[in-house]
Amino acid sequence: MKDIFAYINKHSDLYVKKLQTLCRQPSVAAQEWGMEETAAMVAAMLGELGARVRMIPTAGYPVVYGELPGESRKSLLLYDHYDVQPPEPLDQWEHEPFGAEITDGRIWARGVADNKGNLVARLCAADAWLKVRGRLPLTLKYVFEGEEEIGSPSLAGFAEDYHDLYHADGAIWEAGYKDAGGRVQVTLGCKGICYVELRAHGANIDLHSANAAIVPSPVWRLVWALQTLKGPDERILIDGFYDDVRPPSPRDRELVAALNFQAEEMKERLGFDHFLREASGEQAKADMLFQPTCNIAGIQAGYTGRGSKTVLPHTAMCKIDFRLVPNQSHEKVLRLLREHLDRHGFADIEVIDLHGEDPARTDPSDPLVGAVLGAAARVYARPPQLLPTMSGTGPMYLLCQRWGIPVVGTGVGNVASRAHAPNENILVEDYIEGIKHMAAIFQAFAATEES
Amino acid sequence: MKDIFAYINKHSDLYVKKLQTLCRQPSVAAQEWGMEETAAMVAAMLGELGARVRMIPTAGYPVVYGELPGESRKSLLLYDHYDVQPPEPLDQWEHEPFGAEITDGRIWARGVADNKGNLVARLCAADAWLKVRGRLPLTLKYVFEGEEEIGSPSLAGFAEDYHDLYHADGAIWEAGYKDAGGRVQVTLGCKGICYVELRAHGANIDLHSANAAIVPSPVWRLVWALQTLKGPDERILIDGFYDDVRPPSPRDRELVAALNFQAEEMKERLGFDHFLREASGEQAKADMLFQPTCNIAGIQAGYTGRGSKTVLPHTAMCKIDFRLVPNQSHEKVLRLLREHLDRHGFADIEVIDLHGEDPARTDPSDPLVGAVLGAAARVYARPPQLLPTMSGTGPMYLLCQRWGIPVVGTGVGNVASRAHAPNENILVEDYIEGIKHMAAIFQAFAATEES
Numbered sequence: 001m002k003d004i005f006a007y008i009n010k011h012s013d014l015y016v017k018k019l020q021t022l023c024r025q026p027s028v029a030a031q032e033w034g035m036e037e038t039a040a041m042v043a044a045m046l047g048e049l050g051a052r053v054r055m056i057p058t059a060g061y062p063v064v065y066g067e068l069p070g071e072s073r074k075s076l077l078l079y080d081h082y083d084v085q086p087p088e089p090l091d092q093w094e095h096e097p098f099g100a101e102i103t104d105g106r107i108w109a110r111g112v113a114d115n116k117g118n119l120v121a122r123l124c125a126a127d128a129w130l131k132v133r134g135r136l137p138l139t140l141k142y143v144f145e146g147e148e149e150i151g152s153p154s155l156a157g158f159a160e161d162y163h164d165l166y167h168a169d170g171a172i173w174e175a176g177y178k179d180a181g182g183r184v185q186v187t188l189g190c191k192g193i194c195y196v197e198l199r200a201h202g203a204n205i206d207l208h209s210a211n212a213a214i215v216p217s218p219v220w221r222l223v224w225a226l227q228t229l230k231g232p233d234e235r236i237l238i239d240g241f242y243d244d245v246r247p248p249s250p251r252d253r254e255l256v257a258a259l260n261f262q263a264e265e266m267k268e269r270l271g272f273d274h275f276l277r278e279a280s281g282e283q284a285k286a287d288m289l290f291q292p293t294c295n296i297a298g299i300q301a302g303y304t305g306r307g308s309k310t311v312l313p314h315t316a317m318c319k320i321d322f323r324l325v326p327n328q329s330h331e332k333v334l335r336l337l338r339e340h341l342d343r344h345g346f347a348d349i350e351v352i353d354l355h356g357e358d359p360a361r362t363d364p365s366d367p368l369v370g371a372v373l374g375a376a377a378r379v380y381a382r383p384p385q386l387l388p389t390m391s392g393t394g395p396m397y398l399l400c401q402r403w404g405i406p407v408v409g410t411g412v413g414n415v416a417s418r419a420h421a422p423n424e425n426i427l428v429e430d431y432i433e434g435i436k437h438m439a440a441i442f443q444a445f446a447a448t449e450e451s
Numbered sequence: 452m453k454d455i456f457a458y459i460n461k462h463s464d465l466y467v468k469k470l471q472t473l474c475r476q477p478s479v480a481a482q483e484w485g486m487e488e489t490a491a492m493v494a495a496m497l498g499e500l501g502a503r504v505r506m507i508p509t510a511g512y513p514v515v516y517g518e519l520p521g522e523s524r525k526s527l528l529l530y531d532h533y534d535v536q537p538p539e540p541l542d543q544w545e546h547e548p549f550g551a552e553i554t555d556g557r558i559w560a561r562g563v564a565d566n567k568g569n570l571v572a573r574l575c576a577a578d579a580w581l582k583v584r585g586r587l588p589l590t591l592k593y594v595f596e597g598e599e600e601i602g603s604p605s606l607a608g609f610a611e612d613y614h615d616l617y618h619a620d621g622a623i624w625e626a627g628y629k630d631a632g633g634r635v636q637v638t639l640g641c642k643g644i645c646y647v648e649l650r651a652h653g654a655n656i657d658l659h660s661a662n663a664a665i666v667p668s669p670v671w672r673l674v675w676a677l678q679t680l681k682g683p684d685e686r687i688l689i690d691g692f693y694d695d696v697r698p699p700s701p702r703d704r705e706l707v708a709a710l711n712f713q714a715e716e717m718k719e720r721l722g723f724d725h726f727l728r729e730a731s732g733e734q735a736k737a738d739m740l741f742q743p744t745c746n747i748a749g750i751q752a753g754y755t756g757r758g759s760k761t762v763l764p765h766t767a768m769c770k771i772d773f774r775l776v777p778n779q780s781h782e783k784v785l786r787l788l789r790e791h792l793d794r795h796g797f798a799d800i801e802v803i804d805l806h807g808e809d810p811a812r813t814d815p816s817d818p819l820v821g822a823v824l825g826a827a828a829r830v831y832a833r834p835p836q837l838l839p840t841m842s843g844t845g846p847m848y849l850l851c852q853r854w855g856i857p858v859v860g861t862g863v864g865n866v867a868s869r870a871h872a873p874n875e876n877i878l879v880e881d882y883i884e885g886i887k888h889m890a891a892i893f894q895a896f897a898a899t900e901e902s
Contacts, residue, residue, distance in 0.1 A: 151759065191661070195759040204722030209772050210642070210842035212746035214726045214735040219747040220681065227678040230671065232796075271655030275665045284665045295663035296670040297762050302749035303770060308602065308646040308805040310772050310844075311748050319754060321660050321761050345683075354759040391661035393761075 001378060004439050007132045008124070012432050015124040016107070018045070019431065022082075022116050023100035023109035029083035029150045035061050038082045042144050045123055049130065051142070056162065058154035061146030065166065068126055070136035072446045077141045077171035079399060079407075080119035081148035084111030085420045092422035106425040113417035115175045117426045118434070119144060121412055122172070125438035137446035141166050143399070148174070151355055152395040163403045170368035170445060171400045172438070175419075176411030178430065179260055183382045184437070186372055187409035189361035189389035190396050191292070192324030194333040198222060199350040200316045206302070209310040218316040219301040225346040226318065229337075230294045234276050236322075238340040241292070244327045248290045251364050252388040259385055261285035288391045293323040319354070323393065330356030360396035361389060362406040367448035372408045375440035379433055384410075410437065452829060455890050458583045459575070463883050466578075467558070469496070470571040470882065473533075474551035474560035480534035480601045486512050489533045493595050496574055500581065502593070507613065509605035512597030516617065519577055521587035523897045528592045528622035530850060530858075531570035532599035535562030536871045543873035557876040564868035566626045568877045569885065570595060572863055573623070576889035588897035592617050594850070599625070602806055603846040614854045621819035621896060622851045623889070626870075627862030629881065630711055634833045635888070637823055638860035640812035640840035641847050642743075643775035645784040649673060650801040651767045657753070660761035669767040670752045676797040677769065680788075681745045685727050687773075689791040692743070695778045699741045702815050703839040710836055712736035739842045744774040770805070774844065781807030811847035812840060813857040818899035823859045826891035830884055835861075861888065 008015070022045075027038035039055065039062055046053045046066030056063040064082065087097035087110045095101050095108035102108075109116070122142070129136050143166050147154055178184050200218035207215060230236050248256070263281025267273060275284040297320065302313035322333055334353055341349050362369065364386065376384040390409065400407045412434030418424045459466070473496075478489035490506065490513055497504045497517030505516040515533065538548035538561045546552050546559035553559075560567070573593070580587050594617050596606055629635050651669035658666060681687050699707070714732025718724060726735040748771065753764035773784055785804055792800050813820065815837065827835040841860065851858045863885030869875045 193761070195761070202723060207721070208843065209744070209746045209748055210739070210774065210844075212744040212772075213739050213742040213774065213842060214730065215721065216723055216725070216727060217746060219750055220683075223674055223677045223747070224683050226674045232671075232675050270658070270666065272653060272667055274667070276667060279665065288661070288664050291664040293660070293663040295660045295668060295761075295763055296674070296753065297660055297760060298753035298755040298764070299670055299767070300751055300755035302747065304749040304751035304768065308770065308772070309748060310644070310646070310746075312746055313749070316750070317755065319759065321663075321759070323661065323664065391664060392659065393661075 001440055001443060004128050004132050005436050007128045008432065008435050008439065011128070015120070015435060016428060016431065018124065019107065019112070019117060019120040020100035022120055023107070023112050024098055026098050027083050027111070027146070028086050029061060029147050030086050035083065035146055039064055039146060042082050042119065046142060049123060049126055056158065058158050060154040063146070063158050064144040066142040068136055068140045070138040070140065070446065072138050074446045074448070075139035075141060075168040076442065076445055077143060077166055077168035077400070077405060078122045079143050079171055080115050080122065080174045081145045082116070082119065083146045083149050084116070085114070085149050089422060094423055102428065105428055107428060107431070108423060108425045110424055113175070113413035113424050113426050114419035115411065117413065117431055118175055118411040121431060121434040122438050124435045125442065128435065128439055129442060137442050139168070140442070141168050155395045156398045159399050159402070167403060168405055171405050171407040172441065173394070173396060173407050173409035174411070175413060176409050177413040177415060177417060179385055180262070180415050181260055181382070184376060184380055184384045184410060185387055186376065186384045187387045187390050188364060188369065189326070189407070190359065190392060190394045191389065192328060192330055192357045192359035192397065193355060193393040194322040194324060194330040195319070195355040196334065196337065197317060197319050197352040197354055198225065199352065200225070201348065202312070202314045204314060206314050207312040209312045212312045215312060217312060219313055221346070221349065222301070222316040222318060225341060225344070225349050226296070228340070228344045236292065236294045238336050240336050241333065244329070244332070245292065246326045248286070248388065252290070253286070255364065255386050255388050256286050256289060259285060259387065289387065289389050290325060292325050292328060293321070295321050295323070297321050324359045326359045326361045329358050357393050357395055358397040360401045360407065362401070362408060364388065366406040368406045368408055368445060371444035371448055372410060372441055375437055375444045378440050379437045452891050452894060455579050455583050456887050458579045459883060459886050459890065462579070466571070466575040466886060467553070467879060467882065469575065470558065470563070470568060471551035473567050473571055474558070474563050475549055477549050478534050478562070478597070479537050480512060480598050481537050486534065486597055490515055490597060493533050493570065497593060500574060500577055507609065509609050511605040514597070514609050515595040517593040519587055519591045521589040521591065521897065523589050525897045525899070526590035526592060526619040527893065527896055528594060528617055528619035528851070528856060529573045530594050530622055531566050531573065531625045532596045533567070533570065534597045534600050535567065536565070536600050540873060545874055553879065556879050558879060558882070559874060559876045561875055564626070564864035564875050564877050565870035566862065568864065568882055569626055569862040572882060572885040573889050575886045576893065579886065579890055580893060588893050591893070592619050606846045607849045610850050610853070618854060619856055622856050622858045623892065624845070624847060624858050624860035625862070626864060627860050628868060629865040630836055631713065631866050632711055632833070635827060635831055635835045635861060636838055637827065637835045638838045638841050639815060639820065640777070640858070641810065641843060641845045642840065643779060643781055643808045643810035643848065644806060644844040645773040645775060645781040646770070646806040647785065647788065648768060648770050648803040648805055649676065650803065651676070652799065653763070653765045655765060657765050658763040660763045663763045666763060668763060670764055672797070672800065673752070673767040673769060676792060676795070676800050677747070679791070679795045687743065687745045689787050691787050692784065695780070695783070696743065697777045699737070699839065703741070704737070706815065706837050706839050707737050707740060710736060710838065740838065740840050741776060743776050743779060744772070746772050746774070748772050775810045777810045777812045780809050808844050808846055809848040811852045811858065813859060815839065817857040819857045819859055819896060822895035822899055823861060823892055826888055826895045829891050830888045
């Protein structure tokens with residue numbers, strides 16, 4: 001790999017310029033801003049590599065698909081997204097959000113960490129291989145979607161229709177971040193989600209609260225329904241909720257034991273004094289990855305302004321996100337929730353299905369994992385951290401695991417990258433290392449035995 | 452009384468004009484609109500009667516006080532307010548809110564029912580007495596406050612400082628309404644209130660909801676705390692909450708049995724299918740007047756907009772109004788609530804005292820009640836409805852019962868008067884009858900034995 005790494009070093013300015021060009025093109029799906037231009041731009045970047053490029057229409061923004069053939073029979077899927085979060089709040093940026101300015105060794109731009117830096121690094125890694133060796137060691141399949149930051153509403157349909165096209169022996173997920181110790185994180189999955197809105201209804205208009213003596217209150221209905229879902233011991237009380245939960249394996253536990261987690265620092269920084277279930281720092285670290293959740297993301301009813309207004313609200317709502325772990329499924333949790341409410345006398349409470357994703361997990365013994373870790377050892381000074389799963393959620397299962405594709409997440413961000421926040425940035429050095437890591441992954445994965 | 456009634460009939464146009472003049476003067480305390488002008492206007496109206504008038508300063512708008520001497524040693528307090536609700540929403544008015552236009556036998560104006568119609572009727576009743584007889588049969592003490600529609604924040608202080616000045620053998624409360632059957636309602640009290648805001652705190656900022664696996668949620672804290680306050684059987688679970696509740700007397704029950712209450716019509720109109728505790732219509736009628744309540748007037752936390760946002764809120768709040776019945780007190784309920792939360796492990800939940808009033812009740816056998824009912828019989832075609840209490844709340848206790856003054860509420864409004872709503876109105880006929888009723892009350896109460 002020395003020849004390829006040397007080429008990458010020599011052309012690092014060019015690779016940084018490619019990234020700056022993409023970052024200077026706004027692509028905010030939520031604001032319908034610059035999406036067509038950006039899709040065309042990433043298609044052209046794939047074209048420059050000599051890839052077979054397809055602009056695949058969806059119900060929303062198109063998926064840009066590119067395929068580059070390789071020497072072996074092995075293939076690798078690279079999943080990224082060309083959309084970014086909105087740049088707001090603008091007054092908190094110290095750099096132009098779409099300026100891609102470089103200062104202090106960092107590139108500043110909305111989307112540079114999440115995930116244009118990764119998208120371009122993965123193109124540059126192929127470019128270096130092709131320029132140096134004339135041929136890739138394995139087939140690359142690029143899937144660039146345009147709706148990740150708005151919840152990937154069209155991706156399930158795309159996967160359903162095109163999984164034969166993009167099928168591969170493994171996949172690299174869109175992003176990754178170095179931890180506070182400068183160790184690159186390599187992740188093997190994500191939690192699923194079941195996001196619902198509950199609505200309770202009382203009279204047909206808000207009433208003077210004197211009527212609370214005789215007229216049913218939807219706010220109380222909602223409170224009573226909610227407290228049947230989870231008690232103060234944090235145990236989720238929906239019958240069957242835990243039935244499909246696969247406990248972490250001994251290997252999962254080993255991996256978690258090896259992770260950095262600054263428990264006391266976290267509590268101090270965020271201003272709370274204990275973890276749920278009075279967990280130790282070690283236990284909290286494991287809970288973060290392995291516990292499913294039932295979180296009230298929002299609740300609203302009646303008058304919540306200043307002072308006192310005496311009203312009996314006629315409606316009440318809340319939003320709940322359940323984070324799911326293997327082998328739970330969002331469809332089953334949705335059904336269990338409905339059955340639970342019915343059984344506990346809350347058939348009147350409406351459940352609106354807002355979003356669902358199944359959890360995803362790749363086996364740590366999968367050859368892809370070995371390839372990614374082995375490649376990291378060739379590039380990074382410090383050993384990578386291997387996480388059995390992320391604590392968050394993405395459309396990993398529907399794109400990959402559902403079709404039998406193992407997935408590993410890694411990328412060019414770091415703990416101070418401020419993804420989704422003002423002053424998003426990556427280190428130029430991490431970006432160049434990320435290109436090398438990806439180039440080394442191509443080599444290492446191509447060399448693995450069939451799994 | 453025939454001479455006085457005849458005088459009122461003869462001068463009804465003049466009395467209507469007086470009311471129109473006051474209604475055309477905006478006096479919206481919440482919007483600091485026209486308050487000084489209105490205080491001066493009602494002071495001048497008292498002056499025209501020959502009353503000794505005082506403009507008594509408070510922390511807010513002044514109390515206009517007027518006293519007219521009478522023949523007997525008896526005295527009667529008349530409590531009204533010169534402020535009105537804001538006229539908004541303006542686009543729903545079919546009449547000028549401060550135009551006092553007369554159409555279809557109705558006077559249309561913000562505040563005409565609540566309570567300028569009563570205020571002026573009580574002045575006109577004295578005017579008729581003085582013009583016809585030269586002298587009143589009893590001493591009248593007018594207390595006109597300017598902050599009733601914003602919760603009477605200065606009235607407790609006024610009462611504390613001036614109760615010797617305004618002390619009387621009885622009091623007429625500010626408003627009253629004819630029911631759907633055209634029977635004037637005479638009320639003997641009101642519920643108290645304890646209005647609080649509860650606040651729960653989690654981390655110091657909103658977090659990605661992945662953290663819900665380990666970081667405490669203030670929304671769940673609030674839900675769990677709330678469900679300890681009241682269960683689905685509607686029983687309030689705060690220790691000692693019911694200890695001071697005086698059950699309705701046999702006479703109270705008789706009075707309620709005689710009241711009109713369109714139970715089925717109410718359910719249909721307001722779109723709910725059962726009363727709380729599965730009460731019958733008869734029981735609901737009694738509950739409305741005799742049950743204390745624990746109502747969630749508002750609740751808010753996190754994200755409540757469209758779609759799904761995965762956030763662990765860092766704070767949650769709700770507003771609760773407890774309606775209180777004799778002999779509960781808002782201070783004790785506030786203390787019991789705090790103790791209850793502490794005892795149930797919710798010492799972290801903040802309780803903010805937003806408003807309190809004690810319940811008020813006048814004995815149905817009080818001579819004042821007999822005088823008001825007897826006077827009604829001389830004026831109204833249909834017998835009055837006697838309510839042991841209103842279901843709502845006012846500063847009755849702090850102004851009157853606390854100082855041993857019995858109170859009866861009655862007035863010139865009707866069931867379609869739309870107090871607090873657009874197109875507020877009263878019938879001209881009810882207004883003139885109300886003047887006569889008040890004139891007859893003066894006579895009847897002056898003639899009662901010392902109680």
